[in-house]
Amino acid sequence: MNTPRILALGEPTHGEDTLLAVRNDLFRQQVEEAGYRTIALESDCLMGLIADEYVRSGAGDLDEVMERGFSHDFGRSAGNRELVRWMRSHNEGRPEPEQVRFAGFDGPLEMAGAASPRESLTALHAFLAAHADADLLPWDGETLDQLIGDDARWTEPAAMMDPSRSVGRTADAQRLRLIADDLAALLAMQAPQLISTSSADEWERAQLHARTATGLLRYHSWMADTSPGRMAQLLGTRASMMAANLLALADRGPVLAYAHNAHFQRPKSSIRMGGLPAEWWSAGAMVSARLGADYGVLAMALGTIRHRGVETPDPDTVEGVLYALPEDRRLIDVRQLGDLLGGEVRAARVSPWFGYAPLDPRHLGDIDGLVFVKDCFEH
Known part of the structure; x- marks a missing residue:
């Protein structure tokens, strides 16, 4: 071959x-x-x-x-x-x-669950705060911290078998998912400036954090789902994160x-x-x-x-x-x-x-x- x-x-x-x-x-x-x-x-x-x-x-x-x-x-x-x-x-x-x-x-x-989005989401936000135009970043770190809350609620192992124990479709989680999507979009839109003002490693890590934050929040959302397709969505979401x-x-x-x-x-x-x-x-x-x-x-x-x-x-x-x-x-x-x-x-x-x-x-x-x-x- x-x-x-x-x-x-x-x-x-x-x-x-x-x-x-x-x-x-x-x-x-x-x-x-x-x-x-x-x-x-x-x-x-x-x-x-x-x-x-x-x-x-x-x-x-x-x-x-x-x-x-x-x-x-x-x-x-x-x-x-x-x-x-x-x-x-x-x-x-x-x-x-x-x-x-x-x-x-x-x-x-x-196997029993997923991590809190804190590490990936705050790292992505920090990179954009350091390198993007401030007017394009209306969310501050304190807002993200408040929405994420206690990490333990994200890692609740019972949520794998009981969707009602998942935090994935609470108001906070849904708002975080929109913010993560906007941050990932901003990363793409500002790529020319961000690449020129950061190292290759910093840029690569920022993209990894964007993929991980959006993927984790999607995964948590499906953890809270009660439809027959829930498990297929979870398995497919994990596979798509791996593939990306x-x-x-x-x-x-x-x-x-x-x-x-x-x-x-x-x-x-x-x-x-x-x-x-x-x-x-x-x-x-x-x-x-x-x-x-x-x-x-x-x-x-x-x-x-x-x-x-x-x-x-x-x-x-x-x-x-x-x-x-x-x-x-x-x-x-x-x-x-x-x-x-x-x-x-x-x-x-x-x-x-x-x-x-x-x-x-x-x-x-x-x-x-x-x-x-x-x-x-x-x-």
């Missing part, structure tokens, strides 16, 4: 350092041989700024960076720690154009993106939650629609995770065919995969552990390659 602007490497489960070691090796190879300079992980995009600052400047303490620069507990992973350590070592003494960059491309979202972040990162050069396979698939996604079906387009599907051949997908598959009860795959599954090969790790072109499978339709593997999602044989034609890891070991 050609060098795409976004090369998406999907994993079938989170938290396995064996898979992260494969990712780290691939990123180093892409940096050295293909000119990639950014890795983007399924982690909070605002927290990722802390990790990026560390790998670029060395400022701060690695332990603190791993704690504050990642969401979803990913900072506890030895594989992610090794990634950050290598990136910092690589950047030491290199000019800025040759340095590698770190990014989170997920929104400030967790990936596309923005690709504007500065090729990106290796790493997340769960489900976030990168081209076909439409579906799930049942609370007994109700929901369908949405993943971040990868949105990016693929925009970039075409400049979006590439490598899906990861594995043989065993014995410490999770995932034993040797059945020989009639795709994983079973690949497990019978001698290599511990293998990168397989889709055309080569067809030869290995002999043109036969394979059964879908069933996982005994909820945290691992096997390959869906129906989607093999929608990926560009497959990275197979024979065994995942406990670290």
Whole structure:
């Protein structure tokens, strides 16, 4: 495959350092041989700024960076720690154009809810207050602070299952959503002046804060919704925030993106939650629609995770065919995969552990390659 602007490497489960070691090796190879300079992980995009600052400047303490620069507990992973350590070592003494960059491309979202819009909205407002014409900014920081109120009301975990516990459609939230939209529009309208009076990093961060503030307030609004489409809207909103972040990162050069396979698939996604079906387009599907051949997908598959009860795959599954090969790790072109499978339709593997999602044989034609890891070991 050609060098795409976004090369998406999907994993079938989170938290396995064996898979992260494969990712780290691939990123180093892409940096050295293909000119990639950014890795983007399924982690909070605002927290990722802390990790990026560390790998670029060395400022701060690695332990603190791993704690504050990642969401979803990913900072506890030895594989992610090794990634950050290598990136910092690589950047030491290199000019800025040759340095590698770190990014989170997920929104400030967790399974049980979403963050307060305070960080992104106040940062956007502060940037505009410093660089835009004062007459165009009728809202002050105190007004935003009063409308946001206590952050705890935004992060109420019960709101995920009970819309009545969400703050997302209160009068304050609706006013904030209009203000955020106007601030994002002002950022676009004043771009010539703002770009000329700020650094490239400041401008990039302002755009990130605008995307995040408007996306978070949209997400909170749907948290308060009671219609049958509520869950599909929440999933789609998160995916669209991911896609927008990936596309923005690709504007500065090729990106290796790493997340769960489900976030990168081209076909439409579906799930049942609370007994109700929901369908949405993943971040990868949105990016693929925009970039075409400049979006590439490598899906990861594995043989065993014995410490999770995932034993040797059945020989009639795709994983079973690949497990019978001698290599511990293998990168397989889709055309080569067809030869290995002999043109036969394979059964879908069933996982005994909820945290691992096997390959869906129906989607093999929608990926560009497959990275197979024979065994995942406990670290």
